[in-house]
Amino acid sequence: MDDLLNEFLTETFESIEVVDVELVELEKDPNNKSVLDNIFRLVHTIKGTCGFLGLPRLEAVAHSGENVLGKFRDGEMEVTPEAVTLILKALDRIKEILEGLEQTQEEPAGDDSEIISQLNDMAEGKTPQQETADVVEDVVEKPISVEGERPTVPGEVTLDELEAAFLAAPGPDDEEPEEAEASSSTNRLEAAGGAEAMALVSHLFHNHISSDESLKHLLSGADSRNTKKLVEDFFTSSFEKEKCSEDLIECAFSSFIDNDIAEDQFYNTVKHLETALEEAGMSSQDAEFALEIYSQSSTKILSAAKKQGKSEVEVKKEDSAKKSATAKEGSIANQSIRVAVDVLDNLMNMVSELVLTRNQLLQISRRAGDTEFDIPLQRLSQCTTELQEGVMKTRMQPIGNAWSKIPRIIRDLQMELGKKIDLQMLGAETELDRQVLELIKDPLTHMIRNSADHGIEKIEDRVAAGKKETGTIRLNAFHEGGQIIIEISDDGAGLPVEKLKAKALANGLASEEEIAEMSDQQIQRFIFHAGFSTAAQVTSVSGRGVGMDVVRTNIEKIGGTIELKSTEGKGTTFFIKIPLTLAIVSALIVKSGEERFAIPQISVLELVRASGDSMHTIEYIKDTPVLRLRDRLLPLLHLNKILGFQDANEDVVESEKQENQDDFIIITQVGEFTFGIVVDRVFDTEEIVVKPVAPILRDLTVFSGNTILGDGTVIMILDPNGIANEANEAMSDLADRRAEDEDDSLISTANDKEAILLFRAGGDTKRAVPLSLVSRLEEMDVDKIEISEGTKMIQYRGKLMPLVMINDDYEIKSEGRQPMLVFTEDDKSMGIVVDEISDIKEDNINVELSSKATGQLGTAIIDGVATEVIDIAYYFEKTFDNWQLGAECSADEGKSKRKNILIVDDSTFFLNLLKPLLTASGYNVTIASTAGEALALREKGYNFDLIISDIDMPEMNGFEFAEDVREDGRWQETPMVALSANGSEKRFERGREAGFDNYVEKLDRDTLLKAIEEQIANQETAA
Amino acid sequence: MEVLNKNDYVTIWLDGQLCGIPVLEVHDVLSKQVITEIPLSPEAVAGVLNLRGQIVTAIDLRKRLNLKPQEDNSGEMNIVVEYQGEPYSLIIDNVGDVLSLSDEAFEKNPVTLEACWQGVSNGIYRLDDDLLVILDIEKLLTFDDNRAAA
Helix, strand or coil: CHHHHHHHHHHHHHHHHHHHHHHHHHHHCCCCHHHHHHHHHHHHHHHHHHHHHCCHHHHHHHHHHHHHHHHHHCCCCCCCHHHHHHHHHHHHHHHHHHHHHHHHCCCCCCCCHHHHHHHHHHHHCCCCHHHHHHHHHHHHHCCCCCCCCCCCCCCCCCHHHHHHHHHCCCCCCCCCHHHHHHHHHCCHHHHCCHHHHHHHHHHHHHHHHHHCCCCHHHHCCCCHHHHHHHHHHHHHHHHHHCCCCHHHHHHHCHHHHHCCCCHHHHHHHHHHHHHHHHHCCCCHHHHHHHHHHHHHHHHHHHHHHHHCCCCCCCCCCCCHHHHHHHHCCHHHHHCCCCCCHHHHHHHHHHHHHHHHHHHHHHHHHHHHCCCCCHHHHHHHHHHHHHHHHHHHHHHEEECHHHHCCHHHHHHHHHHHHCCEEEEEEECCCCEEEHHHHHHHHHHHHHHHHHHHHHHCCCHHHHHHCCCCCEEEEEEEEEEECCEEEEEEEECCCCCCHHHHHHHHHHCCCCCHHHHHHCCHHHHHHHHHCCCCCCCCCCCCCCCCCCCHHHHHHHHHHCCCEEEEEEECCCEEEEEEEEECCCCEEEEEEEEECCEEEEEEHHHEEEEEEECCCCCCCEEEECCEEEEEECCEEEEEEEHHHHCCCCCCCHHHHHHHHHHCCCEEEEEEEECCEEEEEEECEEEEEEEEECECCCHHHCCCCCEEEEEECCCCCEEEEECHHHHHHHHCCCCCCHHHHHHHHHHCCCCCCCCCCEEEEEEECCCCCEEEEEHHHCCEEEEEEHHHCEEECCEEEEEECCEEEEEECCCCCCCCCCCCEEEEEEEEECCEEEEEECCEEEEEEEECCCEEEECCCCCEEEEEEECCEEEEEECHHHHHHHHCHHHHHHHHHHHHCCCCCCEEEEEECCCHHHHHHHHHHHHHCCEEEEEECCHHHHHHHHHCCCCCCEEEEECCCCCCCHHHHHHHHHHCCCCCCCCEEEEECCCCHHHHHHHHHHCCCEEEECCCHHHHHHHHHHHHHHHHHHC | CCCCCCCEEEEEEECCEEEEEEHHHEEEEECCCCCECCCCCCCCEEEEEEECCEEEEEEEHHHHCCCCCCCCCCCCEEEEEEECCEEEEEEECEEEEEEECCHHHEECCCCCCCHHHHCCEEEEEECCCCEEEEECHHHHHCHHHHHHHC
């Protein structure tokens, strides 16, 4: 039953998707009969199937939907947007139920009476209830006399319905419950119309078969009257016994057996029997039974036919009912089979490996010269290539599959947003790898939503701007140079550069100076950053500030790129370039230094050979190499330098200039940026399977993976994206790095500058907090603020977040929106309410006047202005009393004696931050603001269990301090932990050398605590 | 204990020091391999190599432990281990024996042991005529993470 249900779910989901699209089509063209028929049929199928499977909710909803559709079809009702909306709503409900079904295997509980009554009202809207019922009954009862081809006439009993019926034991039929009851309680034969009905069926059945060219021969050599009688007897006796009369089978169908009936022919006869039963006016219940017994007889008939020694058809001992059911899907269904994606993926992997092995063999054979292996090898090679193409093809799907949901989305959006949008989809038949398709589905949908929501303007705005009322969104997909290009364009408002600038500034993605230098395009690219939404208001559709960054990540993940072109007032176009497939790529093998590398062909535009006597030579602007290529000057990068084989010092440049050697230049394009990579040699191209690099090498951005070449060596695959970034950071998206830097918390540069968030809260005093401590900036409606236990709270991301006032006198605005800074520590968040977030500056926090006031560390000069630096630890403490207590308890466990820790740091801010933290964790803390001060403590005879020291300090830096400590004296054995904002590998190494036992990043609270614990534990074991 | 081979170690030589790697962690022992160097990679990463169609990252244990490079490395060996589902090959000077050791001979690292050894070792076994430093695969291969944390 599970398999059946799964099959049903898959099919129904597919059908519903089709209906979605078709309905929108229908709305546009209400007179399109074929579309309507199609919709009706699909909904009817859904209804029929779920009726059988015992899914009353689904059935009821589908049934009501079908009623309305029936009215459309019969021309009794007009196709109106309201009606379509209602039907779409019904479909959504069906989808919902199906999803529940998928998860729990059971129909979820729920009440659909509202939507059903709406649908019924709609159906009744213009005609009385009576008629509705008639329509439905008509659908089933009206006998039809169409031969041969399966009719698409309303009265048709659909495949699924029959299939379902076959698999069922006699169960309640959705359409004729009364008859069903009747037939089970009285004699089946009588109910079905007695022997006469059977004779009629038998007669019709024979007529159908003899009129079917492909089956006619089955009746040859038999007396038709006799056969008819025998078949009639078979059915009559089967109906009497309410089961298949096995003994009569061979007799009744002897002509089939004699004429060597094949499996597929038998299935066709089932089809004819079905038609005959309908024409004979048999109720569906009885027809179902008749078909069942007939198909039960199939095994016997077919095996008898085989026994005759003439048949070549293999009879599979499958469930015969199921077989006959599949058979009825007819010739079309027989040409395609459903295969699990896993199987295909697996196949693909194997083929990839096969290709590699083939390449290896070819290489060996090439080296060996002429051998007898050559010819078979060539054949193997050919087969492999074809196999590879074949398997690739199985995975290819038209991109239209990913688009199927879009018309519906656009339609809904039009309704919701009150816009008029014309959706154009071109190149839906463009094929691409299934895997790729899956991965771009969501990004595409998202971008379409974006275009509709914030791209296209409202009608009145469009009119005001002198545009057509109807906006256009165009999706265009096509192949170009082994890639798929998808363009999504709208003729909407375009991206507002000024707004983006302001937003970038507020989010700290770039400083004012940087923005001033950026081109419009660079600024527009900001929308690909996390937390960036240009929609002024968050709608239900989009504008939540997540999205375009996810889109970009997803597309880049599959080796694609995304670009955009936008003109304010004119519209926006996105260009997505994605590879056809992910599995096998063709790559150019190049040499740099002593190693070979692969560059994906996709990123290679052309190859240029530069030598002294050719037309292309590398020229130098001072020391920067460039290449003149068709009236363009391309910047060049030496792969040797990028990979560190050569130092970028002047000697090399000089020698290169003089040498004027042969160079190969690979012209590459990354986004809009074209540049040349100079390599030492170029070999041929090879098909490679990209394999990911080991985790410890992931941060090497110049490589996108590695692979094994035909000759068995491993080579690295270069990533032109990474090379461009590596070589000239300025060219690449500046803010990218910034974001990454923030990820690594490397906020501070070597001289301890850090990003500081400036804000105002209560009065004109400027206040500051290190940006690194802030987890988010938010703006909330003041009416959303709730009060509980005397504390102001707000619901934030599904949790309650306490709000903190900067001081007791501070008053929240009575209306409007209030900005706030969100701080998160462990899983606790608090929001500090502020008047205004003023700016983000990079500067030292140098508290010059420490403060006695609570909640402040003191006053520092930031950006030339005296600014109060607030003490986040204080607010946390105030807000979460247990913040400290909890920590203290756990830290104190099992430790009778508090450990003594010395912190050496020149930054008062950090001292103030660390001290409460460590005290809270159960340590006694002593502070020294310089190394000298610390050493003075040593001379005085203090003992500590651990020393934590900053690295960047005036006078004596952390390394020197550590060396001094390790040299001699009482602290020689004391564990030392270095603390710095700059965590490069080199510094780490240097720290080790100087005598630090560990190196922890500033602000990394958890690691620090762990390191302290570890070191102290080590010390104890040693002692 | 016998069943689990938990105290069985493959012994290896590194710059004259005897070290041990739990035998259950060792997938392969290989002779010197062709290694593709990876530019820009961390110092201790010697490169990648092809082990029966699988790409394995090679770690030079001498570099990892801040030892000077071997003058003649023609005899070097590889020990292939797995860490977090990825194969790694540890390049060492030579492979010795497989030893079954009793718990009694085990000791914690002396505190005075150099930091870089402390960082990768789980303890020491006292052998009759030598000392066996037990290397911890996880610690050996997490050097990159350390850097990230620092």
